Amino acid sequence: MRYGTRLVLVACALAMVCGCATPTVESGTAVLHPDEEDRMGGTFLESSDIRTIASQMTGAILSMPEVASQSGVTRIAMAPVRNNTRFLVDHDIFLKRLRIELNRVSQGRVRFFMQGNAQGVRREILGEQQEGAWLPIAEELAEYLIGRMPNGTVSEPARIAIGEIRNTNIQGMNAESFLATIRSQIAEQGEGKVAFVTAQVSDRVQQAMADGKPLTELGVDYVLCGEFLAQGIQEARGRETMELTTTQRREIFGRNYTRDDTDEEKLTFEVRQNPNVTKRFNCLLVNVANETVAAEKMIRLEKKITSGVGNADYILTGEMSALSKATQGAGRSDYVIVSFQMVEPSTNEVVWEDAYESKRASVVGTVYR
Amino acid sequence: MSAARSRYAMVLALAAVVLAGCQTVYNVDRAKPGKLTKEGTVVFVRPTEYSLFGTKSLADYVEITYDQGQRNSAGLLEVRVGLRDRGGQHFWDVKGMDFAVSAKTTFYEEPVAGTDHRSAPVYETNWQRVMMVRGGTADYKAVCPVKEGAYYQVTLSEMK
Numbered sequence: 001m002r003y004g005t006r007l008v009l010v011a012c013a014l015a016m017v018c019g020c021a022t023p024t025v026e027s028g029t030a031v032l033h034p035d036e037e038d039r040m041g042g043t044f045l046e047s048s049d050i051r052t053i054a055s056q057m058t059g060a061i062l063s064m065p066e067v068a069s070q071s072g073v074t075r076i077a078m079a080p081v082r083n084n085t086r087f088l089v090d091h092d093i094f095l096k097r098l099r100i101e102l103n104r105v106s107q108g109r110v111r112f113f114m115q116g117n118a119q120g121v122r123r124e125i126l127g128e129q130q131e132g133a134w135l136p137i138a139e140e141l142a143e144y145l146i147g148r149m150p151n152g153t154v155s156e157p158a159r160i161a162i163g164e165i166r167n168t169n170i171q172g173m174n175a176e177s178f179l180a181t182i183r184s185q186i187a188e189q190g191e192g193k194v195a196f197v198t199a200q201v202s203d204r205v206q207q208a209m210a211d212g213k214p215l216t217e218l219g220v221d222y223v224l225c226g227e228f229l230a231q232g233i234q235e236a237r238g239r240e241t242m243e244l245t246t247t248q249r250r251e252i253f254g255r256n257y258t259r260d261d262t263d264e265e266k267l268t269f270e271v272r273q274n275p276n277v278t279k280r281f282n283c284l285l286v287n288v289a290n291e292t293v294a295a296e297k298m299i300r301l302e303k304k305i306t307s308g309v310g311n312a313d314y315i316l317t318g319e320m321s322a323l324s325k326a327t328q329g330a331g332r333s334d335y336v337i338v339s340f341q342m343v344e345p346s347t348n349e350v351v352w353e354d355a356y357e358s359k360r361a362s363v364v365g366t367v368y369r
Numbered sequence: 370m371s372a373a374r375s376r377y378a379m380v381l382a383l384a385a386v387v388l389a390g391c392q393t394v395y396n397v398d399r400a401k402p403g404k405l406t407k408e409g410t411v412v413f414v415r416p417t418e419y420s421l422f423g424t425k426s427l428a429d430y431v432e433i434t435y436d437q438g439q440r441n442s443a444g445l446l447e448v449r450v451g452l453r454d455r456g457g458q459h460f461w462d463v464k465g466m467d468f469a470v471s472a473k474t475t476f477y478e479e480p481v482a483g484t485d486h487r488s489a490p491v492y493e494t495n496w497q498r499v500m501m502v503r504g505g506t507a508d509y510k511a512v513c514p515v516k517e518g519a520y521y522q523v524t525l526s527e528m529k
Contacts, residue, residue: 035471035496036528051495059445059512068443105492105514 041364043334044087053094053356054101057340060354062106064342066314074110076342077312085322085336087368094318094338113308123305130302134181137299142185145285148295149194149222157195160186161205161218163225163286178301179226182283186224215288222294223286231278231304243268278304314351315343333361402485410482411436411450414526427527430454430465434506438521446513448474448521454501465503471496471528474511476518491515496528 032038035048061067067074078099083091102110114122149158165179183196197205197220205218215223244267279302287294318340325333339355413428434451441447450472456465475493492515499507513521 033496048496048498052497055494055497055511058514059447062514063441063443063445063447063512065442068445101514107515 040366041362042366042368043332043360043362044368045336045358049358050093050097053338054097057098057354058101058105061102064352066351073108075312076110076314076316077113077309078115079315079317081318081320083320085320086324089368091320115307126305134178137301138181138185141182141283141297141299142189144297145186145295146189157193158221159197159219160194160222160224161197161220162202163223164206164209166227220288223288225284225286227282229280229282231280241268276305312345315345317341330365331363335359406483406485410521411523414524427470427525429458431470444516446476446518448511448523450509450523451506452499452501452509453506454503456503467502469498469500471526472499472509472523474521474523476513477520478517479520481520481522491517
């Protein structure tokens with residue numbers, strides 16, 4: 001074989017071998033299965049334990065007679081796991097992993113409530129949906145009132161004044177706008193049989209009502225009155241001024257944290273509150289001629305936004321406890337028990353309980369976060 | 370001239386053979402039906418460490434005292450396997466040891482043991498550590514939370 005041919009063969013072989021080489025990149029990071037030990041020591045629970053807890057408790061919860069025999073959905077509210085150990089860990093991780101496992105496999109047999117997360121957006125969505133429902137409510141109300149006004153013709157329409165509307169500004173609602181919507185709906189559905197008097201006449205009617213004087217001389221047939229109601233035990237507050245006195249100033253900048261004593265400083269700010277209660281509007285149509293209520297209807301404007309936990313069948317909670325030992329060096333030993341309970345809310349009975357135990361000893365000091 | 374051509378043809382043939390080995394996509398070997406048929410309801414994973422005498426296989430130390438799968442009161446398949454640490458069984462290791470074994474149960478809708486095919490599982494547990502104490506029997510228990518689970522296979526591994 002000639003020298004040139006040999007060279008070509010060797011070059012080809014080298015090129016092809018290089019092409020088949022597997023690139024090796026040493027990043028210093030190992031990719032582990034969550035069930036594998038990370039060889040970093042530590043005597044608390046590992047990721048595999050958390051997964052094992054979730055798997056074992058899922059089987060146990062779905063085997064509960066109370067859950068298994070229920071024909072419909074079992075609704076569960078969660079209360080945080082109490083951490084009685086020396087370890088500062090995210091104690092929510094246990095219930096979070098358990099909830100994931102139950103949601104994965106229960107096929108709708110159990111259902112949880114979103115507690116804490118996403119509530120701001122939820123409130124915003126529900127608020128916007130309720131605002132969008134104002135027009136149908138006003139239509140319904142107008143139809144009801146028009147149906148109860150017997151007299152009035154196109155040639156001589158019934159004259160309506162706006163009377164006193166109570167509690168218009170205590171509920172953080174745009175009550176004036178809502179009333180304007182009702183008025184326009186009455187006028188539209190009245191098809192010329194009703195006519196609203198001017199604001200000046202309405203003012204005189206309101207003054208006469210406040211003074212207890214008769215309304216017959218004011219030239220109106222009906223007075224539209226109403227009251228906004230907040231369905232709650234506590235009194236609804238609207239605009240509120242709050243004051244805060246401070247003598248210390250704290251600042252967090254990056255990793256630095258400073259706290260300085262300062263002169264007494266008074267901060268004043270205004271709070272507008274829209275109480276989270278069911279809000280209703282009670283509408284009255286007063287017949288001026290005989291001073292009786294010709295029509296009255298109460299409608300719901302806003303529904304209280306609830307977390308839903310009131311519908312929970314059970315509370316799922318837990319507790320972490322440990323028996324810890326330490327030597328003078330870095331030697332540590334921990335017996336950890338994580339228990340879970342299912343509580344019936346009305347009776348406070350623990351209808352189910354199970355636990356997971358672990359004991360580990362190590363001579364390597366490890367910090368858990 | 371013809372000799373030079375044949376050399377170039379040889380180079381090309383060699384390149385074709387080598388390049389064929391470097392193809393991007395190729396088939397993965399399937400599990401052999403004969404081997405699948407031999408698998409029972411509890412199986413060991415091949416050990417990663419071998420010693421001069423015998424192996425460090427779990428099979429040397431672990432024996433199964435019971436292996437049962439039955440539906441519990443909720444109608445879910447509950448598997449229980451008794452794993453006994455029988456200690457050292459060889460002249461080079463008569464004492465044995467305490468150790469942890471990882472166990473995983475995979476639940477199926479269709480039969481597994483003695484069959485040459487596998488369907489996708491309906492549920493599988495994670496690798497759960499079972500502590501084996503010399504002379505003691507550990508009761509490994511797994512419940513299939515999915516009602517469709519009717520058959521199972523427990524895999525034991527030295528994974529730590």
